[in-house]
Amino acid sequence: MFQVMLRSLYCLFALSLLSFSVFSQPLDVLIKNGKIIDGTGNSWFYGDVGIKEGKITAIGKLGSVEARRVIDAAGLIVAPGFIDVHAHIEGAEASTPTADNFIYDGVTTVVTGNCGGSNLDLGGYFVRMDSLRTSINIASLIGHNTVRRAVIGEARRDPSPDEQRRMEELVEKAMQDGAVGLSTGLIYVPGTYSKTPEVLGLARAAARHGGVYASHIRDEGDRVTEAIEEAISIGREAGMPVEISHFKVTYKPNWGRSVQTVALIERARNEGLDVTIDQYPYIASSTSLDTTVPTWAFGGGRDSLHARLHDAATRQRIKKEMVATLKKKQFKNYDYALVARYAPDTTYNGKTIHEINKLKGRKAKPLDEAETILDMIEATNRTQMVFFSMDEKDLVRIMQYPFNMVASDAGIARFGSGMPHPRAYGTNARVLGRYVREQKVLRLEEAIRRMTSLPAQKFKLHDRGLLRPGLAADLVVFDEATVNDVAEFANPHAYSVGFSYVLVNGELTVDQGKHTGVRNGRALRNTATE
Incomplete structure (x- = not known):
């Protein structure tokens, strides 16, 4: 019993020291009256959050604690970043x-x-x-x-x-x-x-x-x-x-x-x-236009790719594989592929490959659209796309x-x-x-x-993700x-x-x-x- 009392007194003493160390000087930031969601998935609760020297120092009903900046978060959610x-x-x-x-x-x-x-x-x-x-x-x-x-x-x-x-x-x-x-x-x-x-x-x-x-x-x-x-x-x-x-x-x-x-x-x-x-x-996803081309075509790097594209038979083989993949995905054309960033001609940004192909005066056929894609790939190392x-x-x-x-x-x-x-x-x-x-x-x-x-x-990231x-x-x-x-x-x-x-x-x-x-x-x- 005596040992239990000693432990209780020690805990009270430790808590008083913590309280003194936290509140003996002004906090840097005090967020008050917030609806706190602490990151655990548990229910929200109302409370305050005290911050000093880049750390959370206290959470709860902190009363009239002095702080250099006080934020009234009434009606707002307070959560971990x-x-x-x-x-x-x-x-x-x-x-x-x-x-x-x-x-x-x-x-x-x-x-x-x-x-x-x-x-x-x-x-x-x-x-x-x-x-x-x-x-x-x-x-x-x-x-x-x-x-x-x-x-x-x-x-x-x-x-x-x-x-x-x-x-x-x-x-x-x-x-x-x-x-x-x-x-x-x-x-x-x-x-x-x-x-x-x-x-x-x-x-x-x-x-x-x-x-x-x-x-x-x-x-x-x-x-x-x-x-x-x-x-x-x-x-x-x-x-x-x-x-x-x-x-x-x-x-x-x-x-x-x-x-x-x-x-x-x-x-x-x-x-x-x-x-x-x-x-x-x-x-919709977003990645490189390169992903529409068979990966074997890139073997050895961009120089090898360009050499293959300059060979008529290989270029035709690449286009046929592209069209076969398109059909397998159940698309009639490349109108699902939107250009996000094309450095050589920024007017392409926001347009689909289907639309760009038309602007080039080509027929609205998948093989022609594949040709347009290869033209774009030859012109720059990366074209960022959005695919629906x-x-x-x-x-x-x-x-x-x-x-x-x-x-x-x-x-x-x-x-x-x-x-x-x-x-x-x-x-x-x-x-x-x-x-x-x-x-x-x-x-x-x-x-x-x-x-x-x-x-x-x-x-x-052990010191992040929770309000503690x-x-x-x-x-x-x-x-x-x-x-x-x-x-x-x-x-x-x-x-x-x-x-x-x-x-x-x-x-x-x-x-x-x-x-x-x-x-x-x-x-x-x-x-x-x-």
């Missing part, structure tokens, strides 16, 4: 360090390096990001395609034992430098030329340092189940968590197969495998799966440039507005869990009645609305709906040990 686990920000960090499109959508942290493409020297990259200071926090995967290109180039062959070893060493170094895992883009050159054992070897190198295997799988259409099973088997054999990127089923012959694909994920989890997925809330290929019923079914995160698959947008996919601006707001408030596909608390604690847990004392003060304050995406395919450059305040590492980055210009983001390195 959103974590976007599938981003492609490389190359735009310096030109637009304020990352407005992410910040205005409530995103405070991104995981980049997805789909097999990343910086090769991640140690140097993280140092540059810490020096640059973007408005968002940045974590990164190491990309398989990047590593393969560094060792083998774009050759269409298996690696030699020495090349495999060198690739694994590059992955190992990236993990030691702070990568959160390995990503693959198995529809893209040169990753598409790899076989499972090659990828598994690299995955094992990442697994030794606590990494995640994040995969843009080999096929999201006819062979989607085989592609999912490959990703799961790599996780099983490597002994590591798996994240399947932008989970979907594409093209009309496959609509409805989300019943099968979601079941595959659940079966793996029932087996004891840590497999999760992410998704953007749109029925999915069904809303599949999208909703996948969204309802509980181990599914919200992710944009977007980069830092330069406002007014090109015709990007609207997911770059509106992903989280679209989920909160369309699928939570309007269609009630998800509870608000559940949607926020998918945007916060689930990705933080998956990618081991001692964790980093990444927060969003928004109006659940008005939050909405504004960006549309015809007018994509439009920031989300409804986010009143966004804090990154304790600094107000959005204040009363306006970006302050603050750049308080940090590079977030994997700290798992071997």
Whole structure:
């Protein structure tokens, strides 16, 4: 009994010390009267949040605590900052360090390096990001395609034992430098030329340092189940968590197969495998125009591609394969393919390949449209496209799966440039507005869990994703009645609305709906040990 009393007195003493340390000096920010959703998926509660020196110091009814800035959040939701686990920000960090499109959508942290493409020297990259200071926090995967290109180039062959070893060493170094895992883009050159054992070897190198295997799988259409099973088997054999990127089923012959694909994920989890997925809330995808061309045509790199295109017989073979694929997808022409960014002629932006083909004065036949595509590919190394290929019923079914995160698959947008996919601006707001408030596909608390604690847990961002004392003060304050995406395919450059305040590492980055210009983001390195 005496020992119990001593423990109780000790706890009271410790709490009094904590209270004194928290409130003996003014807080930096005090958010009062908010409807707090803490990221766990549990119900909201009313309370206050105290912030000091970049950390959450207290949550609850904090009374008349002194603070340098007091925010009255009455009638608003207070939640952890959103974590976007599938981003492609490389190359735009310096030109637009304020990352407005992410910040205005409530995103405070991104995981980049997805789909097999990343910086090769991640140690140097993280140092540059810490020096640059973007408005968002940045974590990164190491990309398989990047590593393969560094060792083998774009050759269409298996690696030699020495090349495999060198690739694994590059992955190992990236993990030691702070990568959160390995990503693959198995529809893209040169990753598409790899076989499972090659990828598994690299995955094992990442697994030794606590990494995640994040995969843009080999096929999201006819062979989607085989592609999912490959990703799961790599996780099983490597002994590591798996994240399947932008989970979907594409093209009309496959609509409805989300019943099968979601079941595959659940079966793996029932087996004891840590497999999760992410998704953007749109029925159109966005990637390179190159993906309309048979991958064998790119073997050896762009120079080899151009040589093949200058051979009449090979060019005709490529076009016939393109048309055969088009018919297999049950499209009459390329009117489902919209140009997002074409540098040689920006008047193409926002037009379909079908429309551009007409502008060229060619016949409205698939072979002629394939010729137009090859002309465009010859003119520039990358044309960004938007492909309308999915069904809303599949999208909703996948969204309802509980181990599914919200992710944009977007980069830092330069406002007014090109015709990007609207997911770059509106992903989280679209989920909160369309699928939570309007269609009630998800509870608000559940949607926020998918945007916060689930990705933080998956990618081991241990000090983020929850509202808890001692964790980093990444927060969003928004109006659940008005939050909405504004960006549309015809007018994509439009920031989300409804986010009143966004804090990154304790600094107000959005204040009363306006970006302050603050750049308080940090590079977030994997700290798992071997």
